[in-house]
Amino acid sequence: MDLIASLGLGFSVALDPVNIFYCFLGVLLGTLVGVLPGIGPTATIAMLLPITFTLSPATALIMLAGIYYGAQYGGSTTAILINLPGESSSAVTAIDGYQMARQGRAGPALATAALGSFFAGTVATLLLAYFAPPLARAALNFGAPEYFSLIVLGLLVSIALAHGSILKALAMIVVGLLLGMVGQDIYTGQPRFTFGFRELFGGLNFVSVAVGVFGVAEILRNLENEKTREVMVKTVKNLWLTKDDFRRIVGPVVRGTAIGSLLGVLPGGGHILSSFASYSAEKRLSKHPEEFGKGAIEGVAGPESANNAAAQASFIPLMTLGIPAHPVMALMVGAFILQGITPGPNVINEQPALFWGIIASMWIGNILLVVLNLPLIGLWVKMLTIPYRILFPAIVMFACIGCYSINQNIFDVYAIAIFGLLGYLLIRFGCEPAPLLLGFVLGPLLEEHLRRAMIISRGDPMIFLERPISATLLGFAVLAVVIAVLPSIRKKRDQVFVEED
Amino acid sequence: MTISASRKDLASAAMFLAIGSYFTLEALNYDIGTPFRMGPGFMPVALGGVLIVLGLIVALTAFRGPDTDEPTPFPWRGLVLILGTIVFFGATIRGLGFIPVVFLSALATAFSSRANNPIAAVIIAVSLCALCLLIFVVGLGLLVPWFGPWLRF
Numbered sequence: 001m002d003l004i005a006s007l008g009l010g011f012s013v014a015l016d017p018v019n020i021f022y023c024f025l026g027v028l029l030g031t032l033v034g035v036l037p038g039i040g041p042t043a044t045i046a047m048l049l050p051i052t053f054t055l056s057p058a059t060a061l062i063m064l065a066g067i068y069y070g071a072q073y074g075g076s077t078t079a080i081l082i083n084l085p086g087e088s089s090s091a092v093t094a095i096d097g098y099q100m101a102r103q104g105r106a107g108p109a110l111a112t113a114a115l116g117s118f119f120a121g122t123v124a125t126l127l128l129a130y131f132a133p134p135l136a137r138a139a140l141n142f143g144a145p146e147y148f149s150l151i152v153l154g155l156l157v158s159i160a161l162a163h164g165s166i167l168k169a170l171a172m173i174v175v176g177l178l179l180g181m182v183g184q185d186i187y188t189g190q191p192r193f194t195f196g197f198r199e200l201f202g203g204l205n206f207v208s209v210a211v212g213v214f215g216v217a218e219i220l221r222n223l224e225n226e227k228t229r230e231v232m233v234k235t236v237k238n239l240w241l242t243k244d245d246f247r248r249i250v251g252p253v254v255r256g257t258a259i260g261s262l263l264g265v266l267p268g269g270g271h272i273l274s275s276f277a278s279y280s281a282e283k284r285l286s287k288h289p290e291e292f293g294k295g296a297i298e299g300v301a302g303p304e305s306a307n308n309a310a311a312q313a314s315f316i317p318l319m320t321l322g323i324p325a326h327p328v329m330a331l332m333v334g335a336f337i338l339q340g341i342t343p344g345p346n347v348i349n350e351q352p353a354l355f356w357g358i359i360a361s362m363w364i365g366n367i368l369l370v371v372l373n374l375p376l377i378g379l380w381v382k383m384l385t386i387p388y389r390i391l392f393p394a395i396v397m398f399a400c401i402g403c404y405s406i407n408q409n410i411f412d413v414y415a416i417a418i419f420g421l422l423g424y425l426l427i428r429f430g431c432e433p434a435p436l437l438l439g440f441v442l443g444p445l446l447e448e449h450l451r452r453a454m455i456i457s458r459g460d461p462m463i464f465l466e467r468p469i470s471a472t473l474l475g476f477a478v479l480a481v482v483i484a485v486l487p488s489i490r491k492k493r494d495q496v497f498v499e500e501d
Numbered sequence: 502m503t504i505s506a507s508r509k510d511l512a513s514a515a516m517f518l519a520i521g522s523y524f525t526l527e528a529l530n531y532d533i534g535t536p537f538r539m540g541p542g543f544m545p546v547a548l549g550g551v552l553i554v555l556g557l558i559v560a561l562t563a564f565r566g567p568d569t570d571e572p573t574p575f576p577w578r579g580l581v582l583i584l585g586t587i588v589f590f591g592a593t594i595r596g597l598g599f600i601p602v603v604f605l606s607a608l609a610t611a612f613s614s615r616a617n618n619p620i621a622a623v624i625i626a627v628s629l630c631a632l633c634l635l636i637f638v639v640g641l642g643l644l645v646p647w648f649g650p651w652l653r654f
Binding site: 175219388429447 | 509510512516517520521524527528532535536538539540541543544548549551552555558562573574575580583584586588590592594595603610611614616617621625626629632636641643644645
């Protein structure tokens with residue numbers, strides 16, 4: 001069937017030497033930021049967006065996607081070796097992975113994470129290839145009301161998964177939405193909230209917002225108390241798994257992949273949820289639940305597979321609906337737009353080479369990751385010892401030059417400082433920055449679709465409930481909030497996040 | 502302090518209220534329109550209102566009890582140096598040119614960590630300057646003078 005033909009097209013794009021090179025560069029950088037402290041994939045992708053501007057669209061997106069799943073991978077390396085999850089989704093891996101490392105089994109733990117991630121990545125990529133086209137076709141029937149409801153759903157689900165107070169997360173979304181309103185009004189051209197500066201007519205540069213809130217704010221927070229990281233495991237030997245290990249990880253890997261693929265599609269950080277879900281599932285199914293927390297290999301295999309599957313699956317809503325599932329995906333939307341492509345259901349028909357090329361590259365990227373990580377693990381262990389004091393000046397400089405180079409607009413540079421300060425204060429007061437960025441990216445879309453829907457219905461808000469798809473989506477949105485505030489779930493959620501800290 | 506309330510919650514509530522009020526008041530100057538044909542002011546006024554309400558609720562929840570964790574010290578040095586550097590970069594990149602600005606900015610940022618001594622800071626600044634020049638100006642063709650018009654005599 002044409003899935004084969006499409007994948008063939010995809011591989012012909014992805015196997016282009018230039019694309020392989022940038023895919024490699026992406027996963028390399030991704031692993032690097034996953035391993036290094038104080039800088040995550042969101043800030044990295046934001047800083048590198050301007051660099052990819054000169055590349056062809058497929059190459060640029062292949063590289064950015066590589067950074068994203070590469071970072072998931074690098075995050076688990078630090079989780080296992082130094083008990084510091086580089087990414088929030090690998091927090092669970094740290095529980096048992098670090099214990100394994102302390103028992104001298106760092107090698108098998110890393111190998112398990114690599115193999116599990118590779119299997120999960122392969123399956124999730126196939127799922128993406130299989131389900132994206134029909135979803136995109138369905139999405140072509142979406143009108144303004146459906147899109148509005150879908151965005152509301154995405155925003156509300158993201159708060160259910162945010163750290164800490166739901167109220168604050170909700171407020172952060174609204175702050176993001178409001179910031180998204182800065183600039184000229186789409187219908188009347190009236191400048192809004194620009195303080196009279198022409199430079200702000202096009203809206204705030206979202207690269208500046210992302211770099212400020214995720215990069216600079218994080219640096220300031222790290223400067224609160226500088227401490228050096230203890231790297232306990234100096235060398236990693238013996239990467240091979242025993243036969244017994246193999247037998248023990250097969251089940252968790254398969255189940256983790258299934259959980260991750262399902263939950264990853266959810267907007268708002270499904271990858272964090274899926275690794276927690278997988279861990280508790282394995283603990284419940286295990287014959288030796290008492291081993292969990294003391295170095296059970298299942299506790300590494302399951303969550304690692306789950307978060308990698310989820311990372312890949314979170315491309316589904318982006319590629320088919322143009323709706324980002326979390327901040328990194330929001331930056332991918334920005335990358336599409338910088339390249340002059342509107343992400344959404346049309347991409348698959350109008351740019352099949354791009355669409356399938358990205359999907360095929362993910363599989364290639366996963367192979368590259370295994371190669372990069374297992375034989376070269378010694379290099380990454382060395383990287384862990386790079387002191388933060390050398391890193392953060394580089395981050396600040398890259399942020400400034402990168403943002404300036406997009407439009408040669410010095411306002412974009414000032415915006416980094418403003419959003420760095422705002423982001424830092426908000427983090428200090430216990431507010432999560434992720435919902436803000438999601439709101440900022442989705443704000444203009446939300447407004448546009450709301451206004452269009454209201455024109456269609458002649459000002460009758462019932463249109464959102466009268467159209468079945470829209471009503472269903474809104475129903476899910478309400479459900480997400482209700483579930484998030486239910487006392488029993490709240491308690492579970494708090495426990496989960498306590499373990500993370 | 503004698504009040505038994507969460508300072509974090511009060512502070513975030515204040516920020517939400519401030520942001521919400523600014524956007525609402527400013528948006529009231531724009532055309533609100535009708536639900537049928539919304540003007541440029543409709544969404545900001547509505548969202549600003551929501552934010553004010555959320556801010557008030559957060560303020561109320563603050564009185565459930567004080568924060569359990571000790572407040573961490575403000576990183577004044579980092580705040581001033583890093584934010585100052587970014588503003589300095591924006592203000593002078595056109596006038597001074599790439600090399601002086603990147604060197605000075607990297608130097609100042611490196612100093613915001615107490616762990617860096619002057620020699621280390623200079624080394625960091627020189628290497629970063631070279632690295633960024635290679636990547637952005639040589640590699641990516643960023644159009645910016647190496648030394649800007651302010652330095653030409």
